[in-house]
Amino acid sequence: MQQRILVTGGAGFIGCNFVRHLLDRTDAAVTVLDKLTYAASPAALEGLPPDRFRLVVGDVADAPVVDPLVAVHDAVVHFAAESHNDNSLRDPTPFVHTNLVGTFTVLEAARKADVRLHHVSTDEVYGDLALDDPRRFTEDSPYRPSSPYSASKAGSDHLVRAWVRSFGVRATISTCSNSYGPWQHVEKFIPRQITNVLTGDRPKVYGTGAHVRDWIHVGDHSAAVLAILERGRVGETYLIGADGERSNVEVVRLILRLMGRDEDDFDLVSDRAGHDLRYAIDASRLREELGWLPEHGDFEAGLERTIAWYADHQDWWRPGKAAIEAAYAAKGK
Ligand code: NAD
Numbered sequence: 001m002q003q004r005i006l007v008t009g010g011a012g013f014i015g016c017n018f019v020r021h022l023l024d025r026t027d028a029a030v031t032v033l034d035k036l037t038y039a040a041s042p043a044a045l046e047g048l049p050p051d052r053f054r055l056v057v058g059d060v061a062d063a064p065v066v067d068p069l070v071a072v073h074d075a076v077v078h079f080a081a082e083s084h085n086d087n088s089l090r091d092p093t094p095f096v097h098t099n100l101v102g103t104f105t106v107l108e109a110a111r112k113a114d115v116r117l118h119h120v121s122t123d124e125v126y127g128d129l130a131l132d133d134p135r136r137f138t139e140d141s142p143y144r145p146s147s148p149y150s151a152s153k154a155g156s157d158h159l160v161r162a163w164v165r166s167f168g169v170r171a172t173i174s175t176c177s178n179s180y181g182p183w184q185h186v187e188k189f190i191p192r193q194i195t196n197v198l199t200g201d202r203p204k205v206y207g208t209g210a211h212v213r214d215w216i217h218v219g220d221h222s223a224a225v226l227a228i229l230e231r232g233r234v235g236e237t238y239l240i241g242a243d244g245e246r247s248n249v250e251v252v253r254l255i256l257r258l259m260g261r262d263e264d265d266f267d268l269v270s271d272r273a274g275h276d277l278r279y280a281i282d283a284s285r286l287r288e289e290l291g292w293l294p295e296h297g298d299f300e301a302g303l304e305r306t307i308a309w310y311a312d313h314q315d316w317w318r319p320g321k322a323a324i325e326a327a328y329a330a331k332g333k
C-alpha cells in the first residue's frame with residue numbers, strides 16, 4: 001500500500017531536498033506542512049507531481065492544524081525548526097516556539113493517532129569538542145548544548161525520548177552534522193561565502209577561523225533519514241555524518257580556489273558569542289546497523305557542484321542577499 005508521509009519544514013533547505021529524495025526513491029505520497037518563514041523556499045517545491053505531492057501552509061505549534069493532518073498519514077518526518085545559531089543569539093523567542101512547542105505539538109498528534117515519527121535533530125546537542133580531542137560524538141555522548149538554538153533542539157530531543165518511554169510513541173531521532181548543497185539559505189556559512197564571491201564581496205570568517213565543522217552533503221543526510229525512517233529501531237538515536245571534518249578557513253580557501261580567486265581574499269570578522277569549537281561525528285551505528293553509506297563523500301566535488309548551483313540560481317538568492325548582509329554588518333560580521 002502507498003505510504004502517506006507528512007514532512008514538516010519541507011520548504012526549508014534539508015526538507016525540500018528530502019521531499020525530492022522521497023519522491024524519487026519511493027512511491028510515497030508526500031504532504032509538506034510549512035509555515036513559510038523567511039527561511040522557506042516554495043520555489044524548491046514547484047513542479048512536483050500533483051498526484052503525489054501537496055503543500056499545507058501552517059504552524060507546527062498549531063494543534064488544530066497539526067492533529068488532523070498527522071492522523072491521516074502513516075509517518076511524520078519532523079524537520080520544521082528555526083535553524084540558525086546567529087539568529088538565536090539575536091532573538092531566541094521563535095526558537096522556543098517552533099523547536100520546543102512545535103515538537104511538543106507534533107508529538108502529541110503522533111501519540112493520539114499512533115503515527116510513526118522521525119525527529120530530525122543536530123549534532124550541536126552534544127556541545128563541542130576541543131580541536132585536538134581524538135574523540136568524536138557517539139550516541140552515548142552527553143547532552144551539552146551551547147546556544148539558544150542548540151538548547152532548544154536538545155530540549156526537543158528530550159521531549160521525544162520522554163514521549164517514547166512514557167506514551168509508547170514510535171519515534172526515532174537523528175543528530176546530523178553540518179549539511180551543504182542546493183537550496184541552503186544565504187545566511188549559512190557555505191552559501192554566504194559563495195554568494196559573497198558572486199556579488200564581488202569578500203568571504204567573512206568568524207574569529208580565527210580555526211573552528212571545525214563535519215560537512216555532509218544534503219543528499220547523504222536525506223538518504224540517512226529515509227534509512228532510519230524505514231529500518232531504524234524505535235526509541236533509538238542515530239548520528240549522521242560523513243567524516244567531513246574541515247576548519248572554516250580551509251573551507252573558505254577551497255571556495256575561493258574553486259571560484260578562481262586568491263585563497264587569501266577573505267576577511268576575519270568578530271567571533272560568534274559562545275562559538276562551538278569543533279563537531280565530529282562517529283556514524284558507526286548508522287553504517288553498521290542500517291547499511292547506510294555516503295554517496296557524496298568527495299567534499300571538493302560536492303562543493304564545486306554547489307558553487308555551480310548558486311551561480312545558476314541567482315534569481316532565487318539575490319533578492320534577499322543585501323538584507324542578510326546588512327544584518328550581519330550591523331553586528332560587525
Ligand atoms: P531551514 O531553516 O532551512 O528550514 C526550516 C523550515 O522550517 C523552513 O521552511 C521554515 O519555513 C519551516 N518552519 C519554521 N518554523 C516553522 C513552524 N513554526 N511551523 C512550520 N514550519 C516552520 O532549516 P534546515 O537547515 O533545512 O534544517 C532542517 C532541520 O534539520 C532542522 O530541524 C535543523 O535543526 C536540522 N539540522 C540542520 C542541519 C544543517 O546543517 N542545516 C544539520 C543537522 C540538523
Ligand code: DAU
Nearest residue numbers: 083084085122124177178187188189192204205206211248
Ligand atoms: O551542526 C549542525 C548545525 O549546523 C545545524 O544544526 C544548524 O541548523 C546549522 O545552521 C549548522 O550550524 P552552524 O552554526 O555550525 O552553521 P553556520 O553555517 O551558521 O556556521 C558554520 C561555521 O562557520 C561556524 O563555525 C560559524 C562559521 N561562520 C558562519 C557564518 C555564517 C563564519 O565563519 N562566517 C559566517 O559568515
